Amino acid sequence: MNSKKKRRVTLQDVAKAAGVSRATASLIVRGSPKISAATREKVLGKMNELGYVYDRVAANLRSKQSTTVGLLITEIANPFFSELLDGITAELEKEGYTIILGTTSDSYDKQERLLATMLENRVAGILWTPVSASTAETTKQLIHSQLPVVQVGREITGSTFDYVGIDNRAGAELVISYLVKEGHRRIAYLGGPSAASPWRERISSYKQALLQAGLDVDPSLIVESVATREGGRMAMAEILTRESRPTAAFCFNDIVAIGAMQELKGRGLTPGVDMAIVGFDNVEEASIFTPRLTTVSSFPRMIGTEAAKLLHQRIDDFARPAERIILEPELHIRESSQVRL
């Protein structure tokens, strides 16, 4: 730290310069109406003159308040999360909160560290996408801290925090019934970390929809991976080794789907001709890729906005009943799934 930094101008300094008490000056910075216009003018003038900067840290300490919220997200690079982040920050900033950001890279330890830091920094609440390895222990600590918590996009099994997400089961159901209607009988499920709640919800609905259509669930058509393009490539590579190839692949998300399509292209196969590919999320890349990707909207920006609103409400009233906001997905049929069987 720099040693001969100018001393910060305090409210005390301003008060003395203006010839009023500290308390009066304090009321003025907070815009209290009980101060005469003349005094206010005089004090505000001095503040400007001295270059006074309000010390919110000290104020929050004294008043036991906090205008800061913690935001914990797994990764930024995935456009689903960057759009989510965009929605969250826009709403939180509008509501006047200051945001402390942390990224976990889906690591349990990093999540623990970041949560601890946020608690130490007296955040008023936490908005997060819990890492897939989160446990009941994680939940317990947060509950014990009595902090407003909203889960976004993913949830810890058995937790009772507010939650905003997409209806993953309905989304998978839309996809499978569409593919079945198109005549597909062998539909793979590709990519994604099985520890995350969306993965489990989607696959459970995938299986159920297959059974309802009178089809078997073939475990060899289910390939897990990390939720990246590279993961998509690897999952597709593996599925292509099966003796009897699937005619369609439902991918965990758009990024995985794009990786899968790249793998197909790399082998001289054409997505949308040799195999139907469907994604999930409807990120921007989905409509930019050739062929354009059939996918399900999961409205990350709207999820972010709703989650931020929910956190605001919970901070206002900690005792209110837990709320779950589940958005309805929409299927977007594009060229990647138009296979003639």
Add this chain to the structure above:
Amino acid sequence: MNSKKKRRVTLQDVAKAAGVSRATASLIVRGSPKISAATREKVLGKMNELGYVYDRVAANLRSKQSTTVGLLITEIANPFFSELLDGITAELEKEGYTIILGTTSDSYDKQERLLATMLENRVAGILWTPVSASTAETTKQLIHSQLPVVQVGREITGSTFDYVGIDNRAGAELVISYLVKEGHRRIAYLGGPSAASPWRERISSYKQALLQAGLDVDPSLIVESVATREGGRMAMAEILTRESRPTAAFCFNDIVAIGAMQELKGRGLTPGVDMAIVGFDNVEEASIFTPRLTTVSSFPRMIGTEAAKLLHQRIDDFARPAERIILEPELHIRESSQVRL
């Protein structure tokens, strides 16, 4: 706020429970070696038992320190910025800083508000991409506050803060000399906000490179726009109205280039056949689009990492001379520019 929230456990409480003084307990939480193992054990045990959470806000107030840095970025949705953000947060978290995030949407007022908030929150330093409308006045205020400041990707003209960015002039030079070598004589410059420093650096180099190649600079081939896909579409639409069409377009960034290519496709023209398209940044989409986009790497993640390191150094030593780190761009030749003239 919830009214009957449990009182926070303080160091005082811990000290009393353990039968030591507050000062001793304080030394222990900070890991001082001057405490006997027995006392330490006893106190740490009590902390656990009582569920003590360190109050960094109070500690920072007292010690006049700060472990928080402000991060101000124009937008998250553009992959250039999300990759930049990724690089910055990874490095800052590694260095132990807590990050306050703000997004400006390139709005001057929002930037002012967010900067004020960060100052009020006693950040130890600021890492930012100044909005394009930033002025000398903005600079003056920050200098007056004596805060460590690092500019990322963009800089305010005449400012003397540390800066990390790409060599925009070299990047534009690479592109134009390549296109000229390919035989292009009419090369458009599309998209981007002319108020931002990268835009000005690139166009100045574009003009110079044309002149050096013995070509004229035709102002009707320069179309400004917002730096979005939509902006790219509009810029392309406009350039197509020119009586004598350009054979190549150098776009402000990849997002603009993709918009421009979509506009071409929408009119039945083929990028890479009917017109050569070159972007800037080399974001992931660039190699996903068909045709794959010829572009210049601007290494946002690395810029982020370097900027975070620089801020760390400046916080350590405020008096050190201002540093400028300019990364060398690389041209990636792909299909979008392979036009047979």
Add this chain to the structure above:
DNA sequence: TTGAAAGCGCTACCAA
């Protein structure tokens, strides 16, 4: 409407 005094939770400083 304004002022004086106390104290938020912590660290700094000095004494023991």
Add this chain to the structure above:
DNA sequence: TTGGTAGCGCTTTCAA
């Protein structure tokens, strides 16, 4: 090595 006291910059409370 440990403890007592003062005080970071602000808000709160009560009195004037």
